[in-house]
Amino acid sequence: MLKTTVAFCIGLAFASAAQAQVNSQDLKWGPAPAMFPKGATIAVLSGDPAKAGLTTVRITVPAGYQVPAHHHPTTEYVTVLSGDLHLGMGDKLDMTKAAALAAGGFAEAPAGMNHYAWSQDGAVLQIHAQGPLDIVYVNPMDDPRKK
Known part of the structure; x- marks a missing residue:
């Protein structure tokens, strides 16, 4: 029974992974949503960042890109794939x-948790989080959706 259960779970893991396989050259990039400062692009790897549930996205940011102090309603996991990212915790x-x-x-x-970020040379980032993704700016005037 245990062997059958383990085999079934492994099969589910492979079936789930197969649904989200994509090579980087096949990603569909577009402008990042309005919650991001202008200049970023986004590609969705899995899930739907606008809906509840796990999602993984890639974000490109140009040299000099800054994201003012903000937080998210869910925990955000960020991996730097290329370039640089400077990340600080705080309200400014x-x-x-x-x-x-x-x-x-x-x-x-x-x-x-309030944090901020910038890239000196530009970067490609991979972000994994529970959707829907949102950015809540500490200073509402920093929110690009209000400009």
Whole structure:
């Protein structure tokens, strides 16, 4: 019985993984949603970032890109695939108080924790979170949806 259960679970894992297989050259990139500062692009790897449930997206940001202090309603997991990302915790973007992450770097921003980010040279990021994805800016005037 245990062997059957384990085999069934492994089969489910492979079936689920097969539904989300994609090579980087086949990703469909487009402008990031309005909650992101202008200049970012996004590609959805799995899930629907606008709906409840797990989702994984890739984001590209140009050199000099900044995201003012904000938080998310769910925990966000970020992996730097290429380029650089500077990530700091707090209520205001402070370029002197952030950790520099290079390709392969990883960060976790717990739900509700204010943080900010910028990229000096541009980056490709992979973000994994529970949807729907949202950004709540500490200063409402920083929200690009209000500009």
